[in-house]
Every structure is written in C-alpha cells, then in structure tokens.
Amino acid sequence: MKTRDMILISMFAALTAAGAFIKIPTPLVPFTLQFVFCAYAGIFLGAKHGLYSQILYVGIGLIGIPIFAHGGGITYIFQPTFGYLIGFIIGAFVIGKLTEGLKEIKVWRILGAVLSGLFFVYFFGVSYLYMIVNLYIGKAMTIKGAIAAGFLPYITSDFILSILVALTAVHVIPALRKSGLAKVITE
Template sequence: MRIKVRDMILVSLFAALTAIGAFIRIPTPIVPFTLQFLFCAYAGTLLGSRLGLISQLLYVGIGIAGVPIFTKGGGISYIFQPTFGYLIGFILCAYVIGKLTENLKEITFIKYFVIVVTGLMIVYGIGVPYLYLIVNYYLGKAMTFRHAIYAGFALYIIPDLLLSALVAFTSVKVIPILKKLGYKKEK
C-alpha cells in the first residue's frame, strides 16, 4: 500500500482537523457536542474511503498513543471513556461515506445528505451502545439503554443533521471542482 506525499498531507490535515473539532465543543452531560463528526464526514466525502479511513485511524491512533487530542485527553486508558465508541464510529463513518460517494454517478444534495446521515448513524450505532456498556459495566453506574439513547443520541441528532446538510451542500459544490482540476477521480 503506497501513499503519495500529497495524500499523506491530506490524511494528516483531516486527522488534525478532527482533533481541532474535539476542542470546539459545547459541554453537555456525559457526551459533549463537538465538530469532530463534521471533519470526519468531510474526510469521507473529500478524501474517499481509503484515505478517509486512514485519516481517522491516524487521529484515533495518535490519541491512544497519549497525545491529548480527544475531548477529555488521550492515552490507552481512553478506551474506557464512555465516548470512545464514537471515535471508533468516526473510523467506520469516514470509510462508509467515502465508499458510498465514490460509487455515485450523479452528485446531488439529497444523495450526499443521505450518505452523510448513513455515516452519522454508524457513529451513533457504535457510540450509544459503547456509552451504555462502559457506564454500566466499567464505571458501575446504573444507566438504562433508553437514557443512553437520550444522553448520547437524542440531544445531538438535530445539530448533527444540520452539520450533515452542511457537508452535503458544500460537497456538492466543491467535488465537481476537485474533479475538474484532477484532484478527485471520476467514476
């Protein structure tokens, strides 16, 4: 697997943007609202499945290695944070968004919006159960799955849908330009 220098720079850029998104946050109980998903979704739409995946793997890997780039720090013990499941979700999210957009023949807002929301549901689909499991079985606190859905999904779905619309809208405008300039391959 060979990566060009340009691709390494883009992967590093999106890993850094995701880290910056962790620090642009609104504190809320248990799960803070951040802009990490925004940059994760952009990684998928703009870099594609392979490079989007690598960018999010790099972000999570650097954080697990000990660099405090997650919302509450970093290090290997971060896997026991209730929000770590969302980070796992970002990795799959970027890959799935990239894979689904790579196969599009026609670029429309609706198609991109549905694809980005699909990626978002992957983040929630991993993040909420992980939150529930860590709170109940590692932290030893009682939390119903219904409360986990409220604390890790219901409070954030509207802002995340707005971010999804932003990603879809800007991607529809930017991707044709990137293709025309030869930075993104035509399918």
C-alpha cells in the first residue's frame, strides 16, 4: 500500500470520527454526520480503501479512544448503536464497489450507490439494536419497535444527506480526475 493511500484512509477515518461529534442527541440512536464521511470514503477511496478507512475508525474506537458517539472501548460492542458502526464498514465497501469505474458520473448513479450503502448501515444498525436490547439489556423490543427507534426518525435526514453527498460528489470527482488524484474512479 502506498503512503498516499494510507494517508487518505487515515484521513477518512478521522473525518468519520469528527462526524460522530457533530450530533443531535436522541433517546436511543443519536443523529450524527458519520454516514456522510463513510459515503465519501466509499466514493473517493473505492471499495477496498473505503472499507479500510471504516475498519480503522472502528478499530481505533474499540481499543479505547473515545471517538464513537458515546465513547469508545471494547465494551462498546454492547451498545445498542454498535451495529451502525458495522454498517459503516459494509456501507463504505458497497458504495465503493458501485462507484468504482463509473464511466458516466451522474447524480442518480452516485445517489443509488449511496442509498445502497445506507441500506446496509440501517440493516446492521437496526438488527443489532434489536438484538442487544432483547438479549443483552433484557428489555422486550419488537422488530417494529426497533425500526421505530433506529430507522424512522433518521431516514428522512439521511436521505437528504445522501442527496447532498451525490450532488457534491459529481462535482468533486471530475476535479479529482483533472488533478490526477482520482486513481480508483476511472473514466
């Protein structure tokens, strides 16, 4: 791996961490900007390096550095929101896979990729929320309740953010190509 790649991977891990601190507290799952940087990691770094950036972010948090929305440490795996972090890893990979090598950079194509990644973030996030609340915390929560707590309050804002990511990416990608920095995204 080249030094440039390691720097970019680290940078997107740090941006995702910064996104955790830009939050609006809500009862169970806080609204943060982490997904925005997760999506950009997939778009700008590609599947493999986008995946690495999110693994690095989660790994740093699990070793004890408080970079998650509610802290850090290995015991964070028992937080109801940990599934969203797993979703960021998968989401960045999916977004990268769907945007790598796009011949035409169109808003709807980028948006489709971002929404596909968002699906996995919510899939893992809501599933983990349901599992932890029922099995670890010991409270009864239905699947409908998990969806109501971990999906419905956030999907509108995440959809709007996904549109903004797609709108900005279609302008940034050509600039990266022109400067020679877009290695992963080819014409």
